[in-house]
Amino acid sequence: MSGKSEMKFDQKLADSLGADERGMRSYMLIILKTGPQDALITDKKQREELFKGHFSNMNEMEKTGKLKLAGPFATKNNLGYRGIFLLDVKTEAEARDLLQNDPTVKTGIFNVEILPWYGSAAIPMHLQYHKKIAKDSP
Numbered sequence: 001m002s003g004k005s006e007m008k009f010d011q012k013l014a015d016s017l018g019a020d021e022r023g024m025r026s027y028m029l030i031i032l033k034t035g036p037q038d039a040l041i042t043d044k045k046q047r048e049e050l051f052k053g054h055f056s057n058m059n060e061m062e063k064t065g066k067l068k069l070a071g072p073f074a075t076k077n078n079l080g081y082r083g084i085f086l087l088d089v090k091t092e093a094e095a096r097d098l099l100q101n102d103p104t105v106k107t108g109i110f111n112v113e114i115l116p117w118y119g120s121a122a123i124p125m126h127l128q129y130h131k132k133i134a135k136d137s138p
Helices: 011-016 044-063 092-099 123-133
Strands: 024-034 067-072 081-087 110-120
Touching: 024 092, 044 067, 044 081, 067 123, 081 092, 081 110, 092 110
Parallel strands: none
Antiparallel strands: 024 081, 024 110, 067 081
């Protein structure tokens, strides 16, 4: 038995998520990389404040419906990749505007790479479940 034959296509849901005929849509994938200022900003209190602003900006992007997925990489890697955001915006310029509200990006703790990405239109649905399983979720 294949899962596809058991599931019934839901046009209303597909439309509400902006899905194309494949159930997919476009996003902007943001890769946060270690920036040139990361090693230079050593004051613990300053770093705490900058990262507090980083998480505050993530919360704001989520509230406005722009942030669909976020998370750090589990281990250090030789590419300097630290984390990702998946943003629901049409252009790189829109993504850059949102990222300028992040103090870790503004100060150079993180550099960003922005790539158009095509993925499941259902990705945003994970947020409602994540809030139910994360004990520290607002």
